Amino acid sequence: MTAAQYFYGEIGADKLTVNDAEIRARLQVKGDYREVMTDKCLINLQSVIRCAYSAVKVPVVFSESSVNLGFGEIMSRNLAERLKGCDEAFVFAVTLGYGVDRLLSRLAVTSVSEHFVTDAFASALAEAACDYTEKILAEGLSCGRRFSPGYGDLPLFYQARVLAAVRADKTLGITLSDTLLMSPKKSVTAILGILK
Amino acid sequence: MNDIRKVIKSKRLYFDGGYGTVFQERGLAAGVAPEMWNLNAPDKVVALHKEYIAAGSNIITTNTFGVNAFKYDDCGKMIRKAVELAKKAAEGRKDVWIAFDMGPTGKMLKPFGDLGFEEAVSVFSANVKAAERCGVDLVIIETMNDCYETKAALLAVKENSSLPVFVTNAYGRDGKLMTGADPVAMISMLESMGADAIGMNCSFGPDAMLDLADDFINYSSVPVIVNPNAGLPRVENGKTVYDISPDEFSEYMARLAEKCVHILGGCCGTTPEYIEKTVQRTKGIPYRYPKKKNFTFVSSYTHAVSLEQRPVLIGERINPTGKPLLKEAVINGNTDYILNEAIRQTEKGVHILDVNVGVPCTNEAETLKNTIYAIQAVVDTPLQIDTSDIAALGGAMRMYNGKPLVNSVNGEDESMNAVFPLIKKYGGAVIALTMDKKGIPATAKERVRIAEKIIARAAEFGIEKKDIIADPLCLTVSADSGSAEVTLEAVKLLKKRGIKTSLGVSNISFGLPARDKINAVFFSLALDSGLDCAIMNPFSEKMTDVYYAYRALHGQDRTCSDYVAYASASVSVPSRRVEGTASVSGAITEVTLKEAVIKGLKDIAAARADEALSQKDPLEIIDGEIIPALNEVGEGFEKKKLYLPQLLMSAEAAVAAFEKIKKAMPAGGTDSKRCIILATVKGDIHDIGKNIVKVLLESHGFKVYDLGKDVAPEKVLNKVRETGCMIVGLSALMTTTVASMEDTIKLLRAECPAVTVIAGGAVMNDEYAAEIDADAYCADAMETVRFVQNFYES
Structure with a gap:
């Protein structure tokens, strides 16, 4: 048996850039979204981000209707399709940290507009962090498109196993509520197939 | 077996190294919890314990890191088995202690997660009871990355056993826990609650822990533990390896031993070889037990406030006495109002917030807990728990996340007997009012005598002098013209005796007009007499002027940078007059209330509403300006001409204007029927x-x-x-x-x-x-x- 391969890294807030189209959609804005207030929100947000990822490289074993990534059978046709042709995959989690949660709970009291805008930026930056992690892990490899619990027919309850596999509680402080919500709120998990 | 607390006074001790990572090397599959081997491969567990003992570990940890009621049905059985294996490995060894290992639950506590504090305490408590029954020698709470969960675990040990308890936290590269606490914050809380040794583990290699170790050495009065990883994991030829070799590891550990770290060991990636090399490399390095430190700290879940560096400001605004709006907020459970008071005071630079929610005929114990919980969710300023209701105080101290400041105890036996056991159990510093059964003494000397009596009594409970902050009380000068001088004299005498002081500064002017004028001068005199803390109104510009100017003039603000920051902020922030805003943007002063709402200018809308009230009837302002503005914005949004963020800013501006208008309306504002x-x-x-x-x-x-x-x-x-x-x-x-x-x-x-x-x-x-x-x-x-x-x- 080979030992699991773990990866951990930190990502500076300056490495995360907001995708314009995404932030427009989140803010429900069509044209230019930048103004004094949104700029202030983004700067404040960036100052509290503490972004890190944790990943594990796992073998992919297919059976008739499920996939096994070394932490039990996963019943999901969509995931199986996404991992088609892969012998190995990365399972990873990435988070913006608890500072963002604290900022958001404070804004929930002081300003609903800043809360809304900051939350939208934070969600967009969490996606950006996911893209960045993927870029680091996939360097020199050819990878498929990432897939996450909660997408398609992959139920959210697999989140617990995914987080355990990447030791997210220890490395990133990510925990799961009884209703399967992650803390810190702006955290993402994903499975990324490695094509040969 | 000797009590480890005694042994550590004279010699360095060694923990063991990693278990999970070594087990994985030896065949534990990824995703399978190491504690499963207690049942499935007990021989391998015993073997590793033995290898660590042979390498020189004096303390071996039970293989129970992940055992808790959220993960397993029968924790008692798993703990029994794990302790049995550790005992088997240590059989016949009088110099090896067995530490019951308690890691995080894997759940985040509220408010960031969904685990209640008491639920966490009870999960840990069950484990502690089971471990003590099995005969472990101590408990090690480790790899905790959240201050609150650490408190829950430590409280569980203290409440359910008499075992020695060590605590190590997992700090990140920025020197903080995942939820933000720095070492000094953790030292303050853990020491105050009675942890026997504290330190850090996991996260990174010993190299990264060198700097952080200084904080522990400088501020901790109890022995310091460092159990690092073998560096960071890296993949080499398809295998996970750690980037610091056993030799390098032992070199760093030697530097830690030279810095006076008292207990050394390892975490992820370390093996018996790492421990053996560390023991060999460090055994000749001289050993010194830590000295008592005399620093007074109060802490939150992120940082500690020191009473040594500069006078500390305690915001007094969360107190219903004489504040009808706050009183109403307490009665109606309007937490948002209280939270805004908390946030606004911290924005004014206070270091600690006083929290008093005592309103007759309300459930103070419940309200106080809820208020503290809500404040700690949005503000990381340490809190001063202010109540005369002992049950409410105990409840609040228990759930407070950090080391609180308690307001207050006095020289009466009844007060000391009630308050000191709570301070001892939950940790804290306390304001000691220099009065007793006979009331407030007329002379400074008598007040100092009471302070000393309180300190002596506290010592009987095991509470140190540094955690008693004397308040020599100021009485209004309107009743006694000599009162200010007596108080100032008492501050000076206390200072001479090395006793920390605090005053409710504003009391000096009770019953007088324009109280700020008196308060500010008295504050200045008190600072000059050596006052350490002032309970004050941070919204009083006269008071904050004194504070920043005093510090600049007394060499407490070396480059005057705090003063400059304060002075420039107080110029640009729009206060009562709108003209203040004009310095930011000249054109803005011309906008009407309606325009301010449409443009979403909150401060200006409020100021315009205030001005309008002197000329117009409240309803006229609402119907003539605010409602038309909102209609325009609402329609714009519905026609997709305006975006949601703009709609929200307008709504906030309208609410700010409403707040002003409400105060002028006879029935108190909004029609509660709608x-x-x-x-x-x-x-x-x-x-x-x-x-x-x-x-x-x-x-x-x-x-x-x-x-x-x-x-x-x-x-x-x-x-x-x-x-x-x-x-x-x-x-x-x-x-x-x-x-x-x-x-x-x-x-x-x-x-x-x-x-x-x-x-x-x-x-x-x-x-x-x-x-x-x-x-x-x-x-x-x-x-x-x-x-x-x-x-x-x-």
Whole structure:
């Protein structure tokens, strides 16, 4: 048996850039979204981000209707399709940290507009962090498109196993509520197939 | 077996190294918990314990890191087995202690997660009881990355056993725990609660821990533990290796030993070889037990406030005495009002916030806990718990996240006997009022004598002098012209005796007009006499002027940078007059109230409303300016000419204007008949949508009873009964919590069938809403406003 391969890294807030189209959609804005207030929100947000990822490289074993990534059978046709042709995959989690949660709970009291805008930026930056992690892990490899619990027919309850596999509680402080919500709120998990 | 607390006084001790990572090397599959080997491969567990003992470890940890009631049904059995294996390995060794290993539960405590503090305490308590029954020698609480969970675990050990307890936390590269605490914050809290040794483990290699170790050495009065990883994991030829070799590791550990770290060991990636090399390399390095440190600290879950570096400001505004709005907020459970007071005071630079919610005929114990919980969710300023109700004090200290400041104890036996056991158990510093049964002594010397009596009594409870802050009390000069001088004299005498001091500065002017004028001068004199803390009003510019100027003039603000920052901020922040804003943007002063609302200029809208009140009737302002502005913005949004962020800013500006106008209205403002109850349903913590709906409804003049997030169905029902409000808005963001919404509606239908329920949230639509029996679905906040307007008009 080979030992699991773990990866951990930190990502500076300056490495995360907001995708314009995404932030427009989140803010429900069509044209230019930048103004004094949104700029202030983004700067404040960036100052509290503490972004890190944790990943594990796992073998992919297919059976008739499920996939096994070394932490039990996963019943999901969509995931199986996404991992088609892969012998190995990365399972990873990435988070913006608890500072963002604290900022958001404070804004929930002081300003609903800043809360809304900051939350939208934070969600967009969490996606950006996911893209960045993927870029680091996939360097020199050819990878498929990432897939996450909660997408398609992959139920959210697999989140617990995914987080355990990447030791997210220890490395990133990510925990799961009884209703399967992650803390810190702006955290993402994903499975990324490695094509040969 | 010798008590480890005695042995550590004279010699360095060694923990063992990693278990999980070594087990993985030896065949434990990824994703399988190391504690499973207690049952499936006990020989391998015993073998590793033995290898560590042979390498020189004096303390071996039971293989129980992940054992807790959230993960296993029979923790007692797993703990028994693990202790049995450790004992077997240590058989016949009088110099090896068995530490019951307690790691994090894997759940985050509220408010960031969903685990209640008491629930966490009880999960840890069950484990501690089981471990003590099995005969372990001590408990090690380790790899905790959250201050609050650490407190829960330590409290569980203290409450349920008499075992020695060591605590190590996992700090990140920025020197903080995941939830933000730095070493000094943790040292303050843990030491005050009675941890026997403290330190750090996991996270990184010993190299990264060198700098952080200085904080422990400089501030901790108890032995310091460092159990690092073998560096960072890296993949080499398809295998995970750690980047610091056993030799390098032992070199770093030697530097830590030279810095005077008292207990050394390893965590992830370390093996018996790492420990052996460390023991060999460090055994000749001289050993010194830590000296007692005399620093007074109060802490929150992120940082500690020191009373050594500069006078400390304690914000006095969260106190209902003489503040009718705050009193009303306490009675009505209007947490938002209190939170805004908390946030505004911290923005004014206070270091500690006083929290007093004592209002007659209310449940103070409950209110105090809820208020502290709510404040700690949004502000990381340490708190001063201010109550004369001992039950309320105990409850609040227990759930407080950090080392609190307690207000107060006095020289009466009854007071000391009630307060000191709480300080001893939960940790804390306390304000000691220099008065006793006979009242407040007339002379400074007598007040100092009482302070000394209190300190002596505290010592009997095991509480140190550094944690007693004497308040020699100031009485108003309007009643006794010599009172200020007596108080100042007492401050000076206390200072000479090395006793920390605090004053409720504003009391000096009670009964006099323009109190600020007297307060500021008295504050300046008190600072000059050596005052350490002032309980004061941070919104008084005269007081803050004195504070920053005093520090600049007394060499406490070396480059005057604090003063410069303070002075420039007080110029640009718009205070009472709108002209203040003009310095930022000249054109803005010309805007009308209506324009201010349309443009979403909160401060200006409030100021304009204030001005308008001197000329117009409140209703005229609402109907003539605010409502037309909101209509314009609302229509713009509905026609997609304006965006949601702009709509929200306008709503906030309107609410700010309303706040001013409300004060001028005879009935206290909003018509409470035009009301609505809002809640995000149980299990769901998404509240942005609900808050957006709330601010828009408020901006249109509706009274909103906001129950917050994660609200149980019964709570909604109770509010309906209590207020008689016949319309309820429920929000859910996730498919998993729509079931809670359905439960809430069912309960309302059964108990109050006449109530109208609006459903909202990202997963909702008309069909879904109908399916769960809601009366209506509103797609966005404006639609909700229109619906509620129609509801009350028809």
